[in-house]
Amino acid sequence: MSRITSAALAVTSALALVAGTAAAAVAAPAPGPAAEAKVAPVDWKPCNPDPSQPDPKIYDCAVYQVPLDYDHPNGETTGIAMMRRRASDPAKRIGSLFLNPGGPGGSGYLWATTARFGKDVQDRFDLVGFDPRGVARSNPLKCFTTDEEAAAVNDRMVGVPVTRAEIAQTIDATEDYSDACSRNAGPLIEHMSTINVVRDLDRMRRAVGDSKLNFAGFSYGTLIGATYAGMYPDKVRALIVDGNVDPNLRMHNGVEYDRQRAAGFEVALAEFLKRCQAAGAPRCAFGDGDTRAKFDAARDHLRTNPVTLPDGTQVTLSNFTSQVANALYSQARQAPIAKSLQALHQVINAQAAPAAAAQGLAAAPAAVDPAVVEDAKALAAPVPNALREALPETPYSADDSYYGVNCQDKPYPSNPWTLANLAKPWEKESPTFGRYQAFDGPTCASWPAPARDAERFTGPWNRKTATPVMVIGNLYDPATNYGFSQRMQRQLGNAVLVSVDVVEHCAVGRSTELGKLVTDYLLNQKAPAPGQLLKPDTEAFPPIA
Known part of the structure; x- marks a missing residue:
């Protein structure tokens, strides 16, 4: 391992935070040190994540009910699908390690089976994967009733529209998409923001009997982790965030x-x-x-x-x-x-x-x-939605949680053409991905439950946790650039940044050196030394034997 050089840090010079953001929503008050309200325990049932293989007898599953609307905690509920891999050494069990793969809209249910964490972690923790509200098995947010109905709208969207006709067609389709969501998604669409996911996570933490949370969040999952630290800092035991968003920027602009x-x-x-x-x-x-x-x-x-x-x-x-x-x-x-x-x-x-x-x-x-x-x-094929699972035998096999969360979290202008008109200047700055990224936002312009109307946690992010948060960032992470990880570390009240020299999104499970630090952190609450720059175990283009 080595120290990060000034040259390595220079890769983010073009990504400096621009002063001035949209008006912030009111930050949700963090709970005080009062005694916790009791919640129902999780009713685990044995299950086999891969029925084609012999049952390993180490997995349990459940659907845990949480309030649909936390303003009405005794009202309608929604179910959170959970899976756990029981700790291999129950006598030395520390607690549960909750996992979220990101997205938003990523299914974390099968992450209980992940190999990203080594034997020592699997011995001492129950690994708990879950589908957040509105995702996959957890009452999926559905804007359409059939796959054919969805295709009639989605097939009109051009991922990187260039001509005026392509842009107009795409914007028309995003508005039809939002109209379908307004008709079909039901009341859940108004309660998809990250603050609700974090409240669900805290309920699950109590429901499995843990006094404090152990959590590893990847990509968008880092926002879940940072929000948890902001809302419940005294309930954090160990928190890993890998492939980080910039929480303040994401929630304000x-x-x-x-x-x-x-x-x-x-x-x-x-x-x-x-x-x-x-x-x-x-x-x-x-x-x-x-x-x-x-x-x-x-x-x-x-x-x-x-x-x-x-x-x-x-x-x-x-x-x-x-x-x-x-x-x-x-x-x-x-x-x-x-x-x-x-x-x-x-x-x-x-x-x-x-x-x-x-x-x-x-x-x-x-x-x-x-x-x-x-x-x-291979360059002609459409890319499938990452981390999302199409559930079989349903007339509409996808879900619409990606926009359900993004459009409630991230403030956007209400006119989609405002965003479309940014494509040209962004393309000058970022010739390959500027236009591509500009057209991720127009759907939120017409979304029926936009951020300006949603309850959101918008900070502060600087409340101190007893154990420093372990922040992990790749120098050349495409989806969550390294500057975001640097800002995450600075915005949190108590955090250490570990960096990996690799072109890849997220790093846990890709570096033996990093794995040792992660294991020591989770088992012993030992924060890594700051400023470390690690290498991955493999290269993208290894020498030919």
Whole structure:
């Protein structure tokens, strides 16, 4: 391990916090030290997370009822689906470790089976995964009644709309989406903000019999963790936040938060291309030549000319951008995406060759290898919704919790064209992801339960916990840039930042060095020394044996 150098910190210089944000909602009052109200215990039942495999006899499941509206705690309830992996050494059990994978809208139910935490943690803790309210198995928020009805709206949305017609079509579709939510989602749509998830989490903490919370939150889950620390600082035993949001910015200015997310994706992309070129071909298939110039040429070509492959499949700017973004989330996807990028580069050049040959500028083109075409096809596929599980045998198999949470948490203008008009200037700052990120917000402009009407926790985030919060940030995290993790550490009242030198989203389970620090923290409440810079266990482009 090493200390973070000034050069490493410089990757976030373009991501500095912009002064001035939207008006804050009133912060929810944190509870005092009064005695806790008792809640019903969780009624666990044995279950098997994978019925195709022998029952390991270590898992239990439950649906725990919590108030739908905490202003009316004795009124209607909603169920939270929970799974636990019982501690392997019950005699030395410390308590429960609650887990959230992010999203928002990510299903955490099966995270009870996660291998991100080592044997020592599994011996001493019950691992508890849960689907937050409105997600997957927990009374999923549903804006449509059938998959066909959803497709009729969603298929009209262009992920990276460029022309005026594409933009208008996309905005019309987002408004129809919001109208469907208004008709079909029911009262839960008004109670999806993070403050409610945190209240649910505190109820579950009491319901499993823990006097204090042990929690690991990833990505959006870091907002859950930070909010818990802000609301219940005296109830924190150990809290890990990995791949962090900037809580203050996210809850006060959704537009600026999204702009800085786009810049973070650009930083991660630049580092991916740099490391690919340094590795060279064949370790990185795209590493032959100037990776930056090749990438930019392909992206700019797609902006006006979708590439039609020999079998009729089209690579569009939208799918290209989402596939590249998806690959930056995980080192394991980066060698495959490099292979696809090289294939697309070859196809574009081959398709341009006939015109050049006709003008005497190049030799007649050779046919493109079918294997190359197959590699390029990966860039044509839509990216599935990450961390979300489609439950079988339902007329509408998805849920709409992503916007259900985001639109209640993040303040946006009420006119979707205000956001659409930001796409062009954002694209100048962030050529690959500026327009892509600008069109994540218009749905919230017309959302039937927007942030301006919701009860939200907007800080302060600086209340001190007895044990420092363990903040983990990757230097080149695409989705939650490293500057967000730095700000999370500063905003919390008592926190230590550990950094990992990797292009990836979140780090726990990816570094043996980090795993040792995590284990010591959870078991012994020993905060890591500040300023550590760790390495992952693997490289995206390892040497070829």
